[in-house]
Amino acid sequence: SQTIHQWPATLVQPVGSPLSLECTVEGTSNPNLYWYRQAAGRGLQLLFYSVGIGQISSEVPQNLSASRPQDRQFILSSKKLLLSDSGFYLCAWASPSRGVINEQFFGPGTRLTVL
Amino acid sequence: DAKTTQPTSMDCAEGRAANLPCNHSTISGNEYVYWYRQIHSQGPQYIIHGLKNNETNEMASLIITEDRKSSTLILPHATLRDTAVYYCIYGAQTSYDKVIFGPGTSLSVIP
Numbered sequence: 633s634q635t636i637h638q639w640p641a642t643l644v645q646p647v648g649s650p651l652s653l654e655c656t657v658e659g660t661s662n663p664n665l666y667w668y669r670q671a672a673g674r675g676l677q678l679l680f681y682s683v684g685i686g687q688i689s690s691e692v693p694q695n696l697s698a699s700r701p702q703d704r705q706f707i708l709s710s711k712k713l714l715l716s717d718s719g720f721y722l723c724a725w726a727s728p729s730r731g732v733i734n735e736q737f738f739g740p741g742t743r744l745t746v747l
Numbered sequence: 748d749a750k751t752t753q754p755t756s757m758d759c760a761e762g763r764a765a766n767l768p769c770n771h772s773t774i775s776g777n778e779y780v781y782w783y784r785q786i787h788s789q790g791p792q793y794i795i796h797g798l799k800n801n802e803t804n805e806m807a808s809l810i811i812t813e814d815r816k817s818s819t820l821i822l823p824h825a826t827l828r829d830t831a832v833y834y835c836i837y838g839a840q841t842s843y844d845k846v847i848f849g850p851g852t853s854l855s856v857i858p
Contacts, residue, residue: 675834675848676791722790724791735793738792
């Protein structure tokens with residue numbers, strides 16, 4: 633069966649520090665991968681998506697970046713965190729054969745607090 | 748901005764049916780309606796999707812109006828574990844640019 637992992641579960645970082653969040657998927661090949669952010673009390677915002685190794689598309693301009701160095705690994709990074717980067721970060725995968733937003737499977741999330 | 752409109756919150760008695768409405772008046776002909784839910788501090792969970800016909804699975808039923816401008820998610824026998832935020836979204840199966848989750852409906856199932 634397929635599983636998706638994210639780490640760390642929680643993170644507290646000072647403003648201006650770098651960030652690296654990792655997401656890995658097991659049990660599937662060539663998945664579509666997504667990074668979302670959820671601010672407190674708000675809906676999910678799609679940040680990045682990827683349809684293959686090295687292929688990253690950004691939905692919103694920001695100081696975050698994403699990379700996909702391996703088929704089932706998706707990394708979210710920042711060189712300098714802002715206070716507004718605080719939130720709940722979720723990674724998700726979907727089978728490309730079943731469409732894009734059809735039945736995405738989400739990871740447990742990383743709760744980031746920037747102080 | 749979210750393109751769907753949902754009530755901010757709803758209550759439902761345990762064991763009764765929960766009917767969660769969603770308005771999506773700008774939906775296009777090739778766009779599906781999807782429902783997800785998010786239990787506190789967890790990632791969202793896919794529930795069901797549909798195009799124009801009513802759909803049912805082991806979790807819920809989806810009723811889509813004939814003009815497709817609104818839909819209702821039905822949880823036939825709500826349990827306490829169904830307490831969650833329910834998101835209604837829509838988009839074409841191959842479109843990335845319309846994956847927008849709004850604030851959703853916070854459903855509280857009451858014993």
